[in-house]
Amino acid sequence: MRDLFVAMVKEEWRIHATMAGNLGFGLFPVMIAAFSFMGAWILPLFLEIVPASLLAFIVHAMFALMGVMVGSFGIMGREFMNRRFGQASLIAYSSRSLPLSERTIFATFVAKDVLFYLFLWVIPAVAGIAAAAPFIGMEPAFPLLLLVTFSLSFLEGLAVVFFLSTLYARSPRIAGAILAAGAVAVALASLAGIGPAMLLPPYAFLLAPGILPLAASLALIGIPAAVSIAWATIEYPDAARRYPNSFDGLSDRLSLFSRPWLTAKDALDLRRSEGGIAKIIFSFLMPLGLVWVFLSVLFRFIPGLSPLIVFAVLLGVISSTTYNWLTEFDTFSAYAFLPVDVRTVITGKLQSYGVINLVSLAVLILAAAAAGDAGAVVPAVLAFLSVSAYSLAVTVRLTGLYPSVMLYQVRVFLLYLAAISPALLVLIFVSILDPWYAAGSVVLLPAAWFLLDRAMLRWTAFDMPSY
Amino acid sequence: MAAIIETQDLTKTFGDTTAVDHVTLSIAAGELFGLLGPNGSGKTTMNKLLTGQIRPDAGTVRVMGLDVPADPVRVRAGIGIIPEQETPPSFLTAEEYLHFVGRVRGITAIDEQAEKWFDILEFRDKRQVLCKDLSRGTRQKLMVAQAFLHEPPLAFIDEPLINLDPIMQRTVKDFLSEYVAGGGTVFFSTHILGIAEEICTSFAILHNGVVLHHGTIDELVTGDRHLEGFFLERVRGHAHA
Numbered sequence A: 001m002r003d004l005f006v007a008m009v010k011e012e013w014r015i016h017a018t019m020a021g022n023l024g025f026g027l028f029p030v031m032i033a034a035f036s037f038m039g040a041w042i043l044p045l046f047l048e049i050v051p052a053s054l055l056a057f058i059v060h061a062m063f064a065l066m067g068v069m070v071g072s073f074g075i076m077g078r079e080f081m082n083r084r085f086g087q088a089s090l091i092a093y094s095s096r097s098l099p100l101s102e103r104t105i106f107a108t109f110v111a112k113d114v115l116f117y118l119f120l121w122v123i124p125a126v127a128g129i130a131a132a133a134p135f136i137g138m139e140p141a142f143p144l145l146l147l148v149t150f151s152l153s154f155l156e157g158l159a160v161v162f163f164l165s166t167l168y169a170r171s172p173r174i175a176g177a178i179l180a181a182g183a184v185a186v187a188l189a190s191l192a193g194i195g196p197a198m199l200l201p202p203y204a205f206l207l208a209p210g211i212l213p214l215a216a217s218l219a220l221i222g223i224p225a226a227v228s229i230a231w232a233t234i235e236y237p238d239a240a241r242r243y244p245n246s247f248d249g250l251s252d253r254l255s256l257f258s259r260p261w262l263t264a265k266d267a268l269d270l271r272r273s274e275g276g277i278a279k280i281i282f283s284f285l286m287p288l289g290l291v292w293v294f295l296s297v298l299f300r301f302i303p304g305l306s307p308l309i310v311f312a313v314l315l316g317v318i319s320s321t322t323y324n325w326l327t328e329f330d331t332f333s334a335y336a337f338l339p340v341d342v343r344t345v346i347t348g349k350l351q352s353y354g355v356i357n358l359v360s361l362a363v364l365i366l367a368a369a370a371a372g373d374a375g376a377v378v379p380a381v382l383a384f385l386s387v388s389a390y391s392l393a394v395t396v397r398l399t400g401l402y403p404s405v406m407l408y409q410v411r412v413f414l415l416y417l418a419a420i421s422p423a424l425l426v427l428i429f430v431s432i433l434d435p436w437y438a439a440g441s442v443v444l445l446p447a448a449w450f451l452l453d454r455a456m457l458r459w460t461a462f463d464m465p466s467y
Numbered sequence B: 001m002a003a004i005i006e007t008q009d010l011t012k013t014f015g016d017t018t019a020v021d022h023v024t025l026s027i028a029a030g031e032l033f034g035l036l037g038p039n040g041s042g043k044t045t046m047n048k049l050l051t052g053q054i055r056p057d058a059g060t061v062r063v064m065g066l067d068v069p070a071d072p073v074r075v076r077a078g079i080g081i082i083p084e085q086e087t088p089p090s091f092l093t094a095e096e097y098l099h100f101v102g103r104v105r106g107i108t109a110i111d112e113q114a115e116k117w118f119d120i121l122e123f124r125d126k127r128q129v130l131c132k133d134l135s136r137g138t139r140q141k142l143m144v145a146q147a148f149l150h151e152p153p154l155a156f157i158d159e160p161l162i163n164l165d166p167i168m169q170r171t172v173k174d175f176l177s178e179y180v181a182g183g184g185t186v187f188f189s190t191h192i193l194g195i196a197e198e199i200c201t202s203f204a205i206l207h208n209g210v211v212l213h214h215g216t217i218d219e220l221v222t223g224d225r226h227l228e229g230f231f232l233e234r235v236r237g238h239a240h241a
């Protein structure tokens, strides 16, 4: 089992290194550390505006959110073995022939993924802060405490979602009920004046290191994770699934697209794969819900900002990450022997992306209703559409059909940030002056168009790697 | 007859391996051509170069009169391909996959074509099953069917028989022979010499990316002379040279 773990880690490394080069990928944590160093460097400035405890909470909540976004292992079912890159060539798949239970392989896979995120994100972030500590008068031991609390926050988000997704795979209804009960409990707690520290014990541990918050954190991680590993639905009845032809009907209904057959295929992939629809709930709607809660809390402290506009902007960026899943269903090699080129396949993915964005739009309208901010609805919708199109265009230009691998390349990631963050900051800033200024985001649309056009040219001329 | 496939000094390298090394080859329309070579000799790479799935580093390649690297999509629209590795997409059913390919290729009579292939390869009972739940052999049948749905004049097939049972191998071999008799051309890569000897009309031996021999089966196979002996002699001779 240890060998299996080592082999999986090596495999993960090589998959990334194949696309990014050993150096390009190896530098990724260094880059995260550099960013966090710079962030820590200007920390004293931040602390003039925002209370330290709030800032600490935001950062811990972000790590928890990251855990939420990557933690839905429970809905992967058997696909953890072969879905990642469209082919059954991963070790997880071939180890079925070893004398190990599928559950052991699954647990090893989860452990590998967790370790991957810790080493790529959490540890470098703390390392950056540690490096900056002497310059900002931070106690040298404090980063060690942060390493513990950041990791625990990340793991808490991950474990809770792992548990919910495991439940969901067994019974969507029970999972929904538990989620609703949890939401009500949180709402009651906040009405009763119980602070966020209760929800995020790792944060409470940071404020007042002691046995109780530590034990609470470990319990909140250990119990759901253990239950999930033991309960996760990995064995499925091996009966062949049968369906009448719904591909043609779907293609006909999508005929306003130029490549309806590609979008129809994506839709069937999403609907029939084990994690399909659930993935929308766990990796998309739930993080969005958390972002919304988070913004509504935060904005009590920053007057003048319209939470709806900021939410719309973030929604645009988060929506663009759904392109990652769309490209995970297949690799270009599934089309390479047909009379289509990369341009066509990308066009198909863009169409599917357009369909998924209808869900985002519905979320935005819900948020608008919840916010009761009628005046900001139109600029918010425009900002969402523009940011969504623009971030998607940047992603496609930089990563083609391989976003989940390519974004770990330092150069690509930096370009991605450089292309997207200024636009977002300017947009949020001008919206403080007047929410209607956010409508100016439509200037991003021609930029998106241009980038997509260049992307098609670039990736069509690129020899696709095959793995 | 005129050449339907023509290469001149075709070369492809991957890092420091030269997978295809200055290959100059001309194949006439109407042949059932076998590209024979040991593992790793460059057969699949040749297939991908000829069908525009990868770009050559040097040399030229023309298929049905078209410059392949210049217009790979048009080339692929005119031919059928059975790739070596690829299997049909997991979450479509067998029937849906054929309809998918039909739409990609703009085939109007897709229903009749699909029905015809369910009969030829005898997998009508599997047509509503998700591709990921099909046996390897059935997935292979599906890949054979998708390559011939549009009745192309030329087909490139890379080891298509490997997962099929003897009965299905017979069916496919007979289909290929009939197809060539009806005017089609087949470019068939394999290292199974028996099959090549049985159905191919002409062949070439590829080793380390180099063509060692190009000729017809008839001129070679006479009396008790067989392809296998000739193949081993040539490949071993080249390996020691």
Ligand SMILES: Nc1ncnc2c1ncn2[C@@H]1O[C@H](COP(=O)(O)OP(=O)(O)OP(=O)(O)O)[C@@H](O)[C@H]1O
Binding pocket: A466, B014, B015, B017, B018, B019, B037, B038, B039, B040, B041, B042, B043, B044, B045, B046, B084, B191
């Ligand atoms: N994408 C690639 N990257 C690196 N090397 C490659 C790639 N594709 C092929 N090769 C190398 O090129 C050589 C020829 O490979 P190819 O797959 O064409 O052989 P083949 O004759 O089809 O073998 P087999 O009979 O095993 O299918 C091999 O040495 C192989 O390792």
Ligand SMILES: [Mg+2]
Binding pocket: B043, B044, B045, B084, B158
């Ligand atoms: Mg091969």
